[in-house]
Amino acid sequence: MSADPTFESIINQVKVDVVSPTHDVDNARQLELASRCFATDTVTVPTKEMYEYATKASLGDAVFHDPSTQALETHMAHLTGKEAALLVASGTMSNQLAIRTHLRQPPFSVVCDGRSHINKYESGGAALHTGAHLIPIVPSNRHHLTLKDISPHVVLVGQSAPTRLICLENTVDGLILPQSDIVDISQFAHENNILVHLDGARLWHVAATTNTPMSVLCAPFDSVSLCFSKGLGAPMGTCLVGSKAFIQKAKWFRKAFGGGMRQTGIIAAAVAYALTYNFPQLPRVHALAKCLEQGLRDLGVRILSPAETCILFYDPSPIGIGYQEVQDSAAALPRPITIVGPRLVVHIQMTTEAIDDFLALLRTLKEKMKDGVDGVTYPPGPSGTDAKGGYPTAQF
Incomplete structure (x- = not known):
């Protein structure tokens, strides 16, 4: 028995496909972006193994x-x-x-x-x-x-x-x-x-x-x-x-x-996977954060708040760089890095390569300022603000 033509029309209006034809490539790209994002640790993405375990949960x-x-x-x-x-x-x-x-x-x-x-x-x-x-x-x-x-x-x-x-x-x-x-x-x-x-x-x-x-x-x-x-x-x-x-x-x-x-079973299962397999990765995350902190210190960058765990705050103004310049330059890399203001967050999907690339970027910017490439330096502005980026240079 065929459906009513009017209802068929409504069915066609309701239909939607949210899965991109290139979803595998898109999701791989999202993981790549997450692995090079210092903005927050909520950008981490579920892995294939987490999803596979989650599908076994109760309904x-x-x-x-x-x-x-x-x-x-x-x-x-x-x-x-x-x-x-x-x-x-x-x-x-x-x-x-x-x-x-x-x-x-x-x-x-x-x-x-x-x-x-x-x-x-x-x-x-x-x-x-x-x-x-x-x-x-x-x-x-x-x-x-x-x-x-x-x-x-x-x-x-x-x-x-x-x-x-x-x-x-x-x-x-x-x-x-x-x-x-x-x-x-x-x-x-x-x-x-x-x-x-x-x-x-x-x-x-x-x-x-x-x-x-x-x-x-x-x-x-x-x-x-x-x-x-x-x-x-x-x-x-x-x-x-x-x-x-x-x-x-x-x-x-x-x-x-x-x-x-x-039906939260699928959420509970994803959480169970995270507790079982991702929690043990945190010591590695903390070691990466401390490595990042030491690399910044070696460059002459001021550390506003140290990496006791996965987060640190930094101020690049001692080497003549503003937050906005760092943010824009990082975003313009062939493999972009996401930086937002003075806070840097290291997470379970971040790679050593991302940290090395970020430190290399700061080193390059520092050398440009040292050589006077743009002819301008950016000292800290009034009231503890960075004259170029506008972010606080002291936060606790």
């Missing part, structure tokens, strides 16, 4: 029950020493679910690091979703928050919004928070009826660098957010971990936020 509805997703959540709870875990779409959703679940009724304030994602990169989510007031703090040691930094800003009495949550981030800008300081902050918080949440998007790097089990790193916190697409190379996904009661309530808010995903 349940995760709002109700999906075996592969449940297995991942159970593993994450055990790994972190918490009672329960919840797979969500992103780190932003995970952090905002934690804040909303912990804070039951405004007015409340949340103390956090001024550099943190919760403060700078989550679209004002704490105010939007929870009605919470953020109190961002600048670390006095220009490295990490300490109890000495936090305690004067915590609101315990008075008419201001009382502090009911402290949010830390580890790593922050690639820098590791010493566990001893975390324990001090957590003890102070709990003594004052304040909860503590960790944005542990890159906590994997801390575990790999310090040889500390995840359960130990997570122990001082009431909840932890752990990202799988930063550093570990999964296509998406974050786990929020905490007590059973906390996770049960977070599930309600996940649904309200529009995050009740369905």
Whole structure:
């Protein structure tokens, strides 16, 4: 029986093919671009092996029950020493679910690091979703928050919004928070009826660098957010971990936020592959980052923040180069390199060749400036800005 002509027309309108005829070449090109991108570690792409493993996952509805997703959540709870875990779409959703679940009724304030994602990169989510007031703090040691930094800003009495949550981030800008300081902050918080949440998007790097089990790193916190697409190379996904009661309530808010995903087995399997095969690569990543840092120092480039893990910040102005010149020159290479501002991120799909090529580019630019090829040098501009690129030359 033939379909109605009108419906046939609608079928033809609905049809779409998102797979390019050259998808194999295109995907290989994307991997090439990722391997030469210093902008962030979220650019990593799933490998063929990850996809093949993911296709073996269960096909349940995760709002109700999906075996592969449940297995991942159970593993994450055990790994972190918490009672329960919840797979969500992103780190932003995970952090905002934690804040909303912990804070039951405004007015409340949340103390956090001024550099943190919760403060700078989550679209004002704490105010939007929870009605919470953020109190961002600048670390006095220009490295990490300490109890000495936090305690004067915590609101315990008075008419201001009382502090009911402290949010830390580890790593922050690639820098590791010493566990001893975390324990001090957590003890102070709990003594004052304040909860503590960790944005542990890159906590994997801390575990790999310090040889500390995840359960130990997570122990001082009431909840932890752990990202799988930063550093570990999964296509998406974050786990929020905490007590059973906390996770049960977070599930309600996940649904309200529009995050009740369905057949997530394929995501859980990609994450499982990343945990099993990509986490062991992090020591190599850190070694590459330190190699990059040393190469920059050898060229006379100023290091603003060292490569304790996978991230460092640099300033090329001491060799007469601006950020924009570096960015444009790197993009113009026969095999382009992606650079954005002062931050350099090394990841599991980055190659030694990319680092060597980037250092060679800076060496070439330095020689051109030394020889006066363009006749102009670019010293640091006013207020700590680079006169040519406009990016901050000091960031912590």
